[in-house]
Amino acid sequence: MSGFSSRTDFPRTWNRLARALAERKARGEPLVDLTESNPTRVGLPQPAPELLATSEAFTYAPEPQGLLTAREAVATHLASRGVTVSPAHLILSASTSEAYGWLFKLLCEPGDNVLVPAPSYPLFEYLARLEGVEIRPYRLPRAHGFGLDVEEVAAARDARSRAVLVINPGNPTGHYLHEGELAALAKVCADTGMALISDEVFSDFAWDTEPERVSTVAGRSLPMLTFSLSGLSKVAGLPGLKLGWTHVGGPEAVRDEALARLEWVADAFLSVGTPVQQALPALLAHAPRFQAALLRRVKENRRRLLAARPSEATWDVVPAHGGWSAVLRIPREPGEEATCLALLEAGLVVQPGYFYDFAGGAFLVLSLLPPADVFESALGPLVRTLAQGA
Ligand SMILES: Cc1ncc(COP(=O)(O)O)c(C=O)c1O
Secondary structure, eight states, X not given: OTTSOGGGOOOOXXXXXXXXXXXXXXXXXXXXXXXXXXXXXXXXOOOOGGGGOOTTTTOOOOOTTOOHHHHHHXXXXXXXXXXXXXXXXXXXXXXXXXXXXXXXXXXOOTTOEEEEEESOOTTHHHHHHHTTOEEXXXXXXXXXXXXXXXXXXXXXXXXXXXXXXXXXXXXXXOOOOBHHHHHHHHHHHHHHTOEEEEEOTTTTOBSSOOTTBOOOOTTOOOSSOEEEEEEHHHHSSOGGGOOEEEEEEXXXXXXXXXXXXXXXXXXXXXXXXXXXXXXXXXHHHHHHHHHHHHHHHHHHHHHHHHHHSOTTOSOEXXXXXXXXXXXXXXXXXXXXXXXXXXXXXXXXEOEEGGGGTOOSSEEEEEESOSOXXXXXXXXXXXXXXXXXXX
């Protein structure tokens, strides 16, 4: 259609699964939703609402990078995880999604590209496109537990690649970056002039310990420009409050230039509300309570899922180390869509792997967030339907 930019020409057709789900909902038939990923809807602890009502809530004295008290609260939060950063190297935005947009503006000319992992959460394609930026996927090989393989990154790169995006841990694959992988990636970035954008929104949600695990790239001395992203959305389970943060690191001169430019970008929007910035110290003080409850929930649901799997099953739970999801590998026949439709018939909603750009087999993605009784009620129909080969 003329008169609109091609950047907003998104496909709006419904796939078969979306149509079948809408029909089932319209018929009022019961459903157990194993795609629920909204932490405010699953009975996890929330902070006292009074926290947002500070006496200064209506005062407007914006700072483009975010109020210093708020940035200091982020630095304190990171310090509690053993990471030392300066508040001067932090920039607040309304969300990590917005921060991606700012970073693409900072790093890319229209037509440049960023390298993004596949499989991963299907967000970056849209955010990049809105900035006139292209994405080039690099595969996370299943043989490598869906971990980063630097050869794949190097193979995906071309002369217009400006940054590599790493989701640490992967969503939905739950694989953390390891020290050796980061060292190899840093070399490729430094040799080719690419920045590293590290999405660490799930990094506080580890299920176990791994000796070689990298939890964040913030506060490290790396040879390339690095951006480490997180926010209240996952860290405190408060996506509706709209506050994310980006830590900028790397060699001093280029880091300071990036910060100065990002300050201009942030100043053009001033998008973070004052009350949430003022309440940030108290909101982050609540985060450990939320995280402990979420981790108990997710680990227990995963344990039940593994226990429910019959030993002769033709499907498996993909090994992972953290996050909010479980990935099932299912037989290629009848495959993802037919299995999702059969599960829908049995009253369960799950996501097909193609939603996350999985390759090399058929996969399903389940949220581990639902309350234990809800999750438990799904396991019988799940196991029965998968046993029937859909
Ligand atoms: C890996 C990843 N990064 C970023 C986001 C977006 O988070 P925000 O609410 O801060 O924009 C999501 C949302 O689920 C996500 O899964």
